[in-house]
Amino acid sequence: MSRRAAPSPERSPPLPETIRWSPDGTGLLILDQTRLPESNEERLLTTVDDIEEAIRSLRVRGAPLIGITAAMGVAALARRRAREGASESELRASIAAWIERLSEARPTAVNLIWALRRLSASIETTFPDPPALAEHLAAEADDIRDEDRRMCRAIGEHAATLLADGDVVITHCNAGALATGGIGTALAPIYVATETGKTVRVYADETRPLLQGSRLTAWELSQAGIDVTVLADSMAGSLFASDPPDIVFVGSDRIAANGDVANKIGTYGLAVLAAHHEIPFYVLAPTSTIDLDSSTGSDIPIEHRSPEEIRRGFGSVTAPEAAGVYSPAFDITPAALVAGIVTEWGIHRPPYTESLATAVGRARRPRA
Ligand code: MRU
Numbered sequence: 001m002s003r004r005a006a007p008s009p010e011r012s013p014p015l016p017e018t019i020r021w022s023p024d025g026t027g028l029l030i031l032d033q034t035r036l037p038e039s040n041e042e043r044l045l046t047t048v049d050d051i052e053e054a055i056r057s058l059r060v061r062g063a064p065l066i067g068i069t070a071a072m073g074v075a076a077l078a079r080r081r082a083r084e085g086a087s088e089s090e091l092r093a094s095i096a097a098w099i100e101r102l103s104e105a106r107p108t109a110v111n112l113i114w115a116l117r118r119l120s121a122s123i124e125t126t127f128p129d130p131p132a133l134a135e136h137l138a139a140e141a142d143d144i145r146d147e148d149r150r151m152c153r154a155i156g157e158h159a160a161t162l163l164a165d166g167d168v169v170i171t172h173c174n175a176g177a178l179a180t181g182g183i184g185t186a187l188a189p190i191y192v193a194t195e196t197g198k199t200v201r202v203y204a205d206e207t208r209p210l211l212q213g214s215r216l217t218a219w220e221l222s223q224a225g226i227d228v229t230v231l232a233d234s235m236a237g238s239l240f241a242s243d244p245p246d247i248v249f250v251g252s253d254r255i256a257a258n259g260d261v262a263n264k265i266g267t268y269g270l271a272v273l274a275a276h277h278e279i280p281f282y283v284l285a286p287t288s289t290i291d292l293d294s295s296t297g298s299d300i301p302i303e304h305r306s307p308e309e310i311r312r313g314f315g316s317v318t319a320p321e322a323a324g325v326y327s328p329a330f331d332i333t334p335a336a337l338v339a340g341i342v343t344e345w346g347i348h349r350p351p352y353t354e355s356l357a358t359a360v361g362r363a364r365r366p367r368a
Pocket of ligand 1: 058061062063064109172173174175176179180184185186212250251252253263264265329
């Protein structure tokens with residue numbers, strides 16, 4: 001099934017809706033990000049195979065959105081099983097199997113495991129019948145998405161204070177609306193600053209190997225009327241040397257307890273360039289991206305992508321079959337290169353250990 005995805009009225013400025021329930025609630029409609037910017041299409045996911053494939057192949061991607069998709073996906077599948085007449089024990093067994101399978105779909109983005117653990121914990125109680133259990137999961141998934149939307153807005157408001165009128169930002173990969181349930185993380189301050197009348201220009205690294213910067217960030221920003229220029233990753237050094245940007249904003253897939261940051265491959269190189277040229281390098285991410293169980297970046301598992309994405313990623317043969325391919329999807333930027341980490345609670349400054357732990361503790365407090 002495919003249909004042009006409509007802009008979401010809840011996202012200001014009008015930004016694409018990345019995910020929604022299918023009309024009967026037993027499937028998901030995702031904006032298929034592998035088709036952008038050529039084509040703006042929704043895709044219906046109705047099975048665990050569909051959901052796993054969509055996450056692995058980056059039809060949906062970006063750490064927060066991966067977690068939201070998995071949570072909504074399990075809830076949609078549970079609704080279907082409950083409507084088909086599954087008993088509570090059958091339903092619980094299926095939910096556990098779906099959660100186990102989806103948890104492994106992408107190893108670096110901790111939001112995936114975070115969202116699925118939260119979903120699991122939400123049903124550690126009794127329910128009158130299987131449909132009630134399934135509806136409870138759907139409500140929890142909606143909460144995860146709505147909270148992400150609020151966290152994005154808060155991150156944007158905190159980080160917009162770092163921007164002056166006329167500033168030039170460089171970003172890497174896509175940590176925008178397309179990667180979240182809201183206005184993004186790294187791109188959120190750009191939207192907020194623009195709303196308050198500031199003019200901000202953006203350089204978007206093309207981002208290897210799947211071009212999330214040129215295909216997605218440049219598309220998303222240009223749809224929102226923001227001045228964006230694409231540069232290949234290897235050109236960032238030349239830009240810093242000749243016409244340096246004012247600030248670097250990137251997202252993250254997992255932040256270790258000490259502030260080391262896993263993000264899309266190439267982020268570390270950008271951080272080294274920024275340090276050399278004395279340009280502030282900021283990481284913007286919700287507390288759901290902080291993993292206190294990873295003490296440092298070396299504890300973070302790094303996903304490696306298929307060599308085919310380098311050898312013939314977009315059709316043409318771009319490396320000989322005989323050549324080996326090195327393709328980690330993420331790298332680690334040491335905390336020492338990070339001027340600040342912006343969460344929904346504010347701008348954290350180094351050393352990070354205490355303030356990140358406090359932010360996670362505040363986020364975990366039961367809601368009133
Ligand atoms: O492989 P991707 O496209 O899922 O990688 C995305 C990133 O690296 C983002 O910067 C990160 O997930 C943060 S998204 C708010």
